[in-house]
Amino acid sequence: MDDDQLDLVFHALASQPRREILAAVRGAPGCNVNFISELFDMSRIGVMKHLAVLEAANLIVSEKVGRERQMYFNPVPIQQIHEMWTDEFTRHFSASLTKLKRIIEQGEDK
Amino acid sequence: MDDDQLDLVFHALASQPRREILAAVRGAPGCNVNFISELFDMSRIGVMKHLAVLEAANLIVSEKVGRERQMYFNPVPIQQIHEMWTDEFTRHFSASLTKLKRIIEQGEDK
């Protein structure tokens, strides 16, 4: 996941309405734009703009079926960030262990 | 972590320069504003604005020591989101298991 994609994903998640829209899509796989917009106190176009942000971030994927746009939650970006952070915490923990060993060894040298 | 805080954290992370500034602070605990701003091709005030965003999101904490502002990385918000996502993946996995059990039981009923 490159930096541009990270920008898009974090930005998409940086708005409560958008997180709620994402949750709604996740809870109703294959739902359409109207279904989602009825859940929110916002114009349909407003909702569509949020959906566009989520889709640009690859957090949802959609498919035109006739006159409907069916939308699906895509778990991958969040999972990738989660793994990235998991790796980072692990690495940081290892670095702390290495530091601790060094301190202990210095203690034994004296 | 409430929704306002989530907004702040994700927004703070939604900019490559800001992620790089955060990494720089993390790599140099106790560093000052000038140290950070020398690392970037941006005015000091520009960097300060980014630092303010990171601090509002609680991703860094700082402390005025004389004329210096010493800054530290705060790992907590990212860890909290990481846990939140871990919980969610686990719950989702459990829900999938429950669903799978139900399908199997229906298969046995027939």
Next chain:
DNA sequence: TCTATAAGTAACCAAATGGTTACACATTGA
């Protein structure tokens, strides 16, 4: 004490964001 250094504040400005309404186009189903 005075100069250098570190940070803070204010103002400015272009671009981006996040909403709105109005209108248009495409598909569905009676």
Next chain:
DNA sequence: TCAATGTGTAACCATTTGGTTACTTATAGA
């Protein structure tokens, strides 16, 4: 075929964002 339904585009606008320069205040050290 035509009305209903679903979506898309365009335009608008207020606010926010992300940078800049100019100036000020506070602290450190010679």
